[in-house]
Amino acid sequence: xxxxxxxSFAQMPSVRREAQRNEVEMIGPVVQSAIxxxxxxxxxxxxxxxxSSDYLAGQPFSFVMALDAVGAWPPIRESHVxxxxxxxxxxxxVRLQHGDxxxxxxxxxxxxxxxxxxxxxxxxxxxxxxxxxxxxxxSLAALQARALLDRGDYSERDFAExxxxxxxxxxxxxxxxxTGGADIDALLGEPYVASPLRRHACPPxxxxxxxxxxxxxxxxxxxxxxxAWIRGIDHRIEPAALGVRDLTSSPSAExxxxxxxxxxxxxxxxxxxxxxxxxELILRDALGLADGVAINPSGGALTANPLMVAGLIRIGEAAxxxxxxxxxxxxxxxxxxxxxxxxxxxxxxxxx
Amino acid sequence: MPNSSDSEAGVLSAPHVLEYPYTRxxxxxIGHFLGGLLERKLFGIRRPDGSVLVPPxxxxxxxxxxxxxxxxxxxxxxxxxxxxxxxxxxxxxxxxPFAWAxxxxxxxxxxxxxxxxxGDEANMHTGMRVRVRWRDETxxxxxxxxxxxxxxxx
Numbered sequence: 001x002x003x004x005x006x007x008s009f010a011q012m013p014s015v016r017r018e019a020q021r022n023e024v025e026m027i028g029p030v031v032q033s034a035i036x037x038x039x040x041x042x043x044x045x046x047x048x049x050x051x052s053s054d055y056l057a058g059q060p061f062s063f064v065m066a067l068d069a070v071g072a073w074p075p076i077r078e079s080h081v082x083x084x085x086x087x088x089x090x091x092x093x094v095r096l097q098h099g100d101x102x103x104x105x106x107x108x109x110x111x112x113x114x115x116x117x118x119x120x121x122x123x124x125x126x127x128x129x130x131x132x133x134x135x136x137x138x139s140l141a142a143l144q145a146r147a148l149l150d151r152g153d154y155s156e157r158d159f160a161e162x163x164x165x166x167x168x169x170x171x172x173x174x175x176x177x178x179t180g181g182a183d184i185d186a187l188l189g190e191p192y193v194a195s196p197l198r199r200h201a202c203p204p205x206x207x208x209x210x211x212x213x214x215x216x217x218x219x220x221x222x223x224x225x226x227x228a229w230i231r232g233i234d235h236r237i238e239p240a241a242l243g244v245r246d247l248t249s250s251p252s253a254e255x256x257x258x259x260x261x262x263x264x265x266x267x268x269x270x271x272x273x274x275x276x277x278x279x280e281l282i283l284r285d286a287l288g289l290a291d292g293v294a295i296n297p298s299g300g301a302l303t304a305n306p307l308m309v310a311g312l313i314r315i316g317e318a319a320x321x322x323x324x325x326x327x328x329x330x331x332x333x334x335x336x337x338x339x340x341x342x343x344x345x346x347x348x349x350x351x352x
Numbered sequence: 353m354p355n356s357s358d359s360e361a362g363v364l365s366a367p368h369v370l371e372y373p374y375t376r377x378x379x380x381x382i383g384h385f386l387g388g389l390l391e392r393k394l395f396g397i398r399r400p401d402g403s404v405l406v407p408p409x410x411x412x413x414x415x416x417x418x419x420x421x422x423x424x425x426x427x428x429x430x431x432x433x434x435x436x437x438x439x440x441x442x443x444x445x446x447x448x449p450f451a452w453a454x455x456x457x458x459x460x461x462x463x464x465x466x467x468x469x470x471g472d473e474a475n476m477h478t479g480m481r482v483r484v485r486w487r488d489e490t491x492x493x494x495x496x497x498x499x500x501x502x503x504x505x506x
């Protein structure tokens with residue numbers, strides 16, 4: 001395998017509603033910032049790939065317009081995934097393995113505010129037996145949360161503790177959206193949105209964008225003092241039917257983590273893409289994280305959850321800690337689909 | 353319809369209706385399940401290990417093997433997990449407070465997602481038995497099941 005590293009990361013602060021700027025205007029500054037920080041010339045970038053969803057824009061091929069933000073003339077080598085940007089990063093990593101290019105730009109954007117994203121997410125479900133019932137995203141997560149409580153290892157207080165820790169961490173993160181109200185007893189006094197999930201255990205609705213620059217081997221060493229070398233990256237998926245899965249565990253995250261090598265040396269920090277509080281507990285177990293691991297020092301997806309972006313942000317946040325010298329080995333995770341159906345795990349380290 | 357907050361901010365907005373006017377065939381397996389609903393019957397499909405999936409899947413979720421052995425299952429079953437919806441969303445099965453539940457029907461080894469008309473959250477618990485409530489006129493679609501309702505105590 002060719003050594004590939006994250007050499008720069010940029011994101012826009014997540015907001016509940018970006019009323020003025022369209023997607024191109026949101027992406028432009030983020031892409032520019034990531035490229036500037038990378039030290040690689042824009043024309044030198046060998047491959048560009050994005051992650052987004054037409055369902056958020058309400059418009060087919062909306063991602064094509066987003067290319068205005070990266071400058072696609074003269075023609076560039078470019079691709080798109082209708083997935084979180086973490087999967088776009090996976091594609092870029094594979095593309096860099098070909099060996100003919102040395103750098104790639106990955107970006108992701110999601111503007112959830114124009115629609116009702118809680119209802120919209122039903123459109124990703126089985127179109128014959130499930131989607132026509134319009135189960136909303138919070139209800140499906142609540143089915144998973146109940147199953148976890150019924151198993152007996154965790155309580156609603158554990159959910160609140162996850163949210164409280166995330167909110168406290170988010171105070172140091174200028175890009176997060178939810179920072180207030182970390183008192184656990186107060187959180188437990190909130191009414192249910194969909195029992196057993198209270199508001200604090202659910203993600204905010206966010207508009208956001210992020211970009212990462214990857215570089216291979218000598219290019220990475222040339223432009224970055226401490227590149228975040230990707231030592232393992234893998235993604236796995238579970239059956240589409242919720243009623244077939246054991247919702248209290250995440251076999252796909254467990255397998256991806258094993259293949260990415262989370263356990264081969266441990267990690268100092270883990271950024272887990274857990275839009276719902278109980279999912280962080282499931283993921284912590286699936287990745288086999290030790291007690292000392294700093295989990296979601298950014299505040300996590302409970303404090304900023306731009307759809308199609310939040311997974312890429314996990315990789316960017318973890319990588320930034322390595323680039324800044326605050327950690328030496330990190331795991332980043334991204335999820336997609338209902339109830340953690342699909343999971344990606346990326347292990348990075350500073351060691352050459 | 354213009355959004356008032358946008359208008360106040362001086363941003364123009366316009367209605368936009370997105371539709372995909374395609375016709376799709378549901379195929380022999382899902383088609384059999386939906387055809388069963390038309391006759392108020394519930395069908396599952398047997399996997400090589402003997403377990404039964406409801407709703408039926410065309411391929412084994414673990415091995416990808418094609419599945420063909422359709423069998424009828426019971427019209428009542430057990431709630432394996434649930435959530436209470438105090439304020440139903442648009443287009444959901446019931447307009448009054450209800451529970452979403454995964455329901456393992458008698459004779460099935462997987463669970464089906466649907467609504468339970470339980471009246472009050474206090475009437476819901478994991479492991480409770482529920483029975484299908486059929487729509488008066490069936491159409492061969494999942495909505496032929498109006499919802500499930502708690503079985504009367506024995």
